[in-house]
Amino acid sequence: MRFYKTGLTLLAAMVLTACSSKTADIATKIDVTHGPTSIVNGDAKGADDITVTTPYFAFALSQGALVDLAMVEDGLYTKDLVKSVDFTPGTGELKLEKTEIVKHTNDELVIKVTRNWNGQQVLSTYEVNKNYPGVKLTTQLQDQVKETLFAGYQLDRNAPINNANVATYNDMTRMVRNHWTSAQLQNELSALYETDDLRRSYSGKSVGKSTDKNPEFSAWLSAGSLGSLQSDKQFYTSTSPQAELGLFDLKPTTGNFENYMTVMRQRWDRGERVYLNAGPLLKNAKQHSGKVYAYTPKGSITADFARAAARGHSFVSFGPEVYPLTTNFGGEAAPFSKTEVEFRSEVGLAKAEIWLDGVQVAGWKINGAKLFRTGVPVPPNRTWMQWIVEDVQGNKAYSNPIWVK
Incomplete structure (x- = not known):
């Protein structure tokens, strides 16, 4: 690559x-x-x-x-x-x-x-x-x-x-895979959020x-940038309406991604709107590092990638992919509405999970399909929802939370 x-x-x-x-x-x-x-x-x-x-x-x-x-x-x-x-x-x-x-x-x-x-x-x-x-x-x-x-x-x-003239991307109007850009952040950022x-x-x-x-x-x-990125696509640095001024905490994140995931869920339980990162030192069980897929419908522009990642309009993947079809990741969904997703994997999908406030509440066996769509109603009196998908090789993708209004 x-x-x-x-x-x-x-x-x-x-x-x-x-x-x-x-x-x-x-x-x-x-x-x-x-x-x-x-x-x-x-x-x-x-x-x-x-x-x-x-x-x-x-x-x-x-x-x-x-x-x-x-x-x-x-x-x-x-x-x-x-x-x-x-x-x-x-x-x-x-x-x-x-x-x-x-x-x-x-x-x-x-x-x-x-x-x-x-x-x-x-x-x-x-x-x-x-x-x-x-x-x-x-x-x-x-x-x-x-x-x-x-x-x-x-x-x-x-x-x-002033965000009056900047798109929020809370709701997805249609699924276009090319509107998502993947990269691995080389800066020593931990959780992604602007403060x-x-x-x-x-x-x-x-x-x-x-x-x-x-x-x-x-x-x-x-x-208008999260620093150096590594990607199999060419990124462009330019002036952009998405370019924003914001502070990010620089703290090297190392170790096991599942442990990192546990800490992030605890922060989500407290209502902290912080989002997943993937760096070269953060590994899965197979000692592989992941990538952030961010929603950038206008192309591979560093400012758009930075804004999307800072707002949680993204997911982290070690292999398979998970795309929102209704409410975007990092967005807000009304109770009793429906959240739908699409899973993809070139090697085949094995299973998927939905988590509510830190607890897995449902799962699906997929049996090797390369594409799978599903959805669930958004429950009331909850804080967040998260989708996880695993391929037949045991690699996973993790969505950022969807916040329940």
Whole structure:
């Protein structure tokens, strides 16, 4: 199988269009400038502030914090969308000591910021790759922390997300297999969901990586991408109405997928709208890694894949496939309506299951058919439903939950 990396741009995304007011032309590479930012309505106005522009977004740093960010829409950089995106260690102020550009090429950028917090050094890193719209954010506390912290990355927007002109894809109008795109995420994302606040309570050894002497916190700031993907289809990075700004928790997910599945079901029971991921280190019983199939009816576009995966319009497969025919995975279904699915496998299907709130409530034996459709009524007074299918070789596919209204 041949794998492609994301980041191949559509021709339309490469057209240079003059921006209004203080904005510059859309960059064709990663550019860095010093001084007051060119982002319209931006807050980075100091002589030592830094503005980074890429073909898909731009951001500015001031006093070590990301204080401005603009996306590319209709060939222009938007106005500033954020008040800040920064690591919050709890109480106390972060004071800048120095900012260093440790790597800068046309395609890659690494900026390291050293700050002081309550007498100890805090090292933050901003990593950008031109082909993957987003920023990898990492902060490490240089001394071991013994007290309890409420710490993590936080995104503070200038205005709420406006989804008025973006398709929700809650309901499926027809089944088109080519509307689903599969890929394996190479970023160290765990559960897939967008949030503005990754702060959590940490006490003593639980801070950051519990085995580390120096606690570390990481996040992915998406500007229309989940980072590097591996797929047997060519992906395109372009400006898209589906491109969204959102924070994702970066936490390496390893081990057995069934154990991961158990934890995810517990989170669904609590009503957490988090969704399945498939990475190279997360294995099934046969020590194989899976792929995420996301609903991307407009094609293999990184922004569309990222939005679909973050909203659970996807399933994870180690072989067979499961497609929604009524309510989309990650969508909401009304009680007493019917949820229907289609299972597929080139080697033949063996069985299927339906789960309600963490308990298997029904199953089907399929006896080697390559295609099978079924459905069940949506029960009232439940939280979520999940479909699982297994092929004759023992490989499975797992849908994301359908939420019961």
